Amino acid sequence: MSTKELRSRPIVAVHTGDGKGKTTAAVGMALRAWAQGWSVGVYQFVKSAKWRTGEQAAFAALGGDVTWEKMGTGWSWSRAHTATDPEGAAREGWGRIREGIAAQRHRFWLLDEFTYPLAWGWVEVDEVLEVLRERPGTQHVVITGRRCPQPIIDAADLVTDMVPVKHPFTQGQRGQAGIEW
Amino acid sequence: MSTKELRSRPIVAVHTGDGKGKTTAAVGMALRAWAQGWSVGVYQFVKSAKWRTGEQAAFAALGGDVTWEKMGTGWSWSRAHTATDPEGAAREGWGRIREGIAAQRHRFWLLDEFTYPLAWGWVEVDEVLEVLRERPGTQHVVITGRRCPQPIIDAADLVTDMVPVKHPFTQGQRGQAGIEW
Numbered sequence: 001m002s003t004k005e006l007r008s009r010p011i012v013a014v015h016t017g018d019g020k021g022k023t024t025a026a027v028g029m030a031l032r033a034w035a036q037g038w039s040v041g042v043y044q045f046v047k048s049a050k051w052r053t054g055e056q057a058a059f060a061a062l063g064g065d066v067t068w069e070k071m072g073t074g075w076s077w078s079r080a081h082t083a084t085d086p087e088g089a090a091r092e093g094w095g096r097i098r099e100g101i102a103a104q105r106h107r108f109w110l111l112d113e114f115t116y117p118l119a120w121g122w123v124e125v126d127e128v129l130e131v132l133r134e135r136p137g138t139q140h141v142v143i144t145g146r147r148c149p150q151p152i153i154d155a156a157d158l159v160t161d162m163v164p165v166k167h168p169f170t171q172g173q174r175g176q177a178g179i180e181w
Numbered sequence: 182m183s184t185k186e187l188r189s190r191p192i193v194a195v196h197t198g199d200g201k202g203k204t205t206a207a208v209g210m211a212l213r214a215w216a217q218g219w220s221v222g223v224y225q226f227v228k229s230a231k232w233r234t235g236e237q238a239a240f241a242a243l244g245g246d247v248t249w250e251k252m253g254t255g256w257s258w259s260r261a262h263t264a265t266d267p268e269g270a271a272r273e274g275w276g277r278i279r280e281g282i283a284a285q286r287h288r289f290w291l292l293d294e295f296t297y298p299l300a301w302g303w304v305e306v307d308e309v310l311e312v313l314r315e316r317p318g319t320q321h322v323v324i325t326g327r328r329c330p331q332p333i334i335d336a337a338d339l340v341t342d343m344v345p346v347k348h349p350f351t352q353g354q355r356g357q358a359g360i361e362w
Contacts, residue, residue: 013201019341021196021206024213028205028236031212035235036359054216055209062242108359140359159347160200165340178217178289178321 010138011157016115016148019162026110026142027055033108033140039065041106043097045090045113045145046070054178067106071096090117094128104137115145118152125149191319192338197296197329200343207291207323208236214289214321220246222287224278226271226294226326227251235359248287252277271298275309285318296326299333306330 013029015022033040042059059066071093097111117123129151132141143152153159194210196203214221223240240247252274278292298304310332313322324333334340 014346015202017344020194020339021202021209021341021343024209025202025206025343026209027212028202028208031208031239032205032235033359035238038359054213057216058212058243062239153346156347158201159345160202161344161346162202162206163198163342163344165195165334165342166337167339178214178219 008138009157010135011140012132012155013140013142013158013160014148014153014156015142015144015160015162016146016153017160017162017164018146019164020167021162022144022146023112024055025160025162026112026144029142030059030108030110034059034062034064034066037064038107039105040067040108040110041100042066042068042110042112043071043093043114044069045093045111045117065106069093087117087120087122090122094123098127098131101131101135101139101141104139107137107139109139109141111141111143113145114143115148115152118149119145119147125151128152129155189319191316192321193313193336194321194323194339194341195329195334195337196323196325196341196343197327197334198341198343198345199327200345201348202343203325203327204293205236206341206343207293207325210323211240211289211291215240215243215245215247218245219288220286221248221289221291222281223247223249223291223293224252224274224295225250226274226292226298250274268298268301268303271303275304279308279312282312282316282320282322285320288318288320290320290322292322292324294326295324296329296333299330300326300328306332309333310336 013026015025027042030040030042040059042056056068059068071090094117097109100106101109118125118128132155135141143156194207196206208223211221211223221240223237237249240249252271275298278290281287282290295304299306299309313336316322324337
């Protein structure tokens with residue numbers, strides 16, 4: 001491959017581990033993508049669609065071709081679901097991402113907390129691997145979350161394990177605006 | 182301490198380790214701080230002042246009370262310096278940060294790649310510890326870079342070690358726009 005080909009090779013990146021920085025680092029990458037003028041899609045598999053982060057507000061202020069969606073809401077990390085069908089919602093969310101990747105909707109994709117529906121078997125790992133492998137054009141995909149399934153790690157180009165050395169939550173501190181969201 | 186006090190307790194965070202995501206995660210935190218309407222100061226101890234990242238362009242587009250400066254330029258990670266006095270430049274850069282912290286110039290500080298001048302003894306670790314410990318008001322400080330000196334880690338509230346599991350550079354790929362800068 002030529003240098004140019006290498007430089008434009010689409011990558012799959014995974015930010016996993018129990019430490020902080022998985023989502024924030026992915027959002028930092030999204031900023032870089034935005035600055036290149038790329039279409040950016042952020043799809044968050046989050047507990048509640050009402051959860052609105054500072055990052056989302058910042059991207060709304062930036063403008064440009066940015067899509068920011070909450071997918072498959074209603075589940076929680078403890079699996080104590082409040083929604084009627086969080087599994088179906090997650091599956092539907094992934095279905096839309098799959099269609100978007102086939103249509104090359106974005107050049108930069110952030111699938112935030114996507115490891116949870118994968119780890120729980122709500123979304124098929126094999127199907128995700130196939131969609132990533134077959135994706136057309138130059139689409140970068142960043143997946144974040146704890147306990148990333150090994151086949152996804154094996155298929156990724158760039159994997160970082162965020163390891164907590166020290167965390168204020170373990171010292172009795174609560175989350176706070178501007179730092180945790 | 183009350184919940185409110187805990188929630189507004191200023192923190193020192195360190196992103197260290199050989200993996201990706203140290204700076205990008207800190208920039209993501211800066212976005213959150215920006216979204217809170219806080220004054221944000223990003224001070225990068227970088228090789229060259231000409232190095233302009235996508236993040237910087239994005240913050241310029243966001244506007245608000247954001248300062249983004251390159252401090253103590255001219256050194257390199259390999260210590261093969263090109264500038265006349267990179268050590269003096271780093272020291273001067275730190276001096277301005279120290280004054281800014283005393284004056285409560287920002288509510289959120291990002292001292293990017295600051296571990297290098299610390300690790301090389303260009304900036305005194307003890308002096309930095311004192312400035313952090315004595316800082317007035319509610320100023321959050323995030324320090325990034327490899328090989329963070331242990332006393333800084335000991336003094337920090339939140340420490341994440343970014344561990345590389347897989348990196349495209351180790352597989353022959355070059356850095357690329359939108360991903361690496």
